[in-house]
Amino acid sequence: MASANGKFTGKHMAAVFIAGFGIVIAVNLFMAWQAVGGFHGTVVDNSYVASQKYNGWLDKAEASRALGWQAMPVRRKDGRVVLETLAVPANATIIAEAERPLGDREAVRLAFAPESANSWVSDKPLGPGRWQIRMAIRAPGQEWAGESELR
Numbered sequence: 001m002a003s004a005n006g007k008f009t010g011k012h013m014a015a016v017f018i019a020g021f022g023i024v025i026a027v028n029l030f031m032a033w034q035a036v037g038g039f040h041g042t043v044v045d046n047s048y049v050a051s052q053k054y055n056g057w058l059d060k061a062e063a064s065r066a067l068g069w070q071a072m073p074v075r076r077k078d079g080r081v082v083l084e085t086l087a088v089p090a091n092a093t094i095i096a097e098a099e100r101p102l103g104d105r106e107a108v109r110l111a112f113a114p115e116s117a118n119s120w121v122s123d124k125p126l127g128p129g130r131w132q133i134r135m136a137i138r139a140p141g142q143e144w145a146g147e148s149e150l151r
Contacts, residue, residue, distance in 0.1 A: 036102075064144045073133050073150050079125025081110060081150065083135070085118050092139040094120050098150070101132045126150070 044050040070086040071094070083094060094112035099105070106127075112120035130151050137144040 060145055064146060067142060067144050069137060069144045069146075071135050071137065071144075071146055071148070073135070073148050075126060075150055076121075079127065081112075081122040081126060081133070082115065083112055083120040083122075085120060085137075088118070088137055088144075089139040089142075090114070092137050094135065094137050096122070096133050096135045098126055098131045098133045101130060101149075 067087075069088050071088065072084045073096075074082050074084065076082055081096070081098070083096075088094075096110040096112070097107060098110060099107045108124060108126060110122040110124055110126075110133075112122055115121040130149070133148050133150055135144075135146045135148070137146075
């Protein structure tokens with residue numbers, strides 16, 4: 001990096017300085033983008049209270065797994081949520097709570113009605129963007145709970 005007369009000038013130093021800081025800023029922006037895009041955790045209001053309920057949540061999750069029921073949410077173009085289910089009884093009732101995982105705490109309660117065999121549709125649409133959906137399926141004497149992300 002020498003000028004025509006072979007000297008390292010102030011313009012060369014400015015270019016090195018700008019390039020160095022450009023690399024640092026680019027790496028910081030990339031890491032911030034990765035951190036925000038990769039956050040899949042749940043924010044709780046009181047972590048102590050949540051920790052006291054943790055074992056109960058694990059027991060409910062194991063009971064839900066033992067039933068063998070499955071529910072996969074998909075958003076239609078009109079914003080309504082369709083649950084594709086497996087092994088869920090036809091006489092079940094399904095409700096869900098949809099919540100934004102980041103940013104403003106927006107929450108929507110959804111009720112589902114049968115649309116066809118193994119397909120249930122929500123009573124309300126969800127806005128565009130990322131949602132965390134907690135589903136509860138109840139049939140006589142049985143209860144299932146599940147959670148899924150909807151983008």
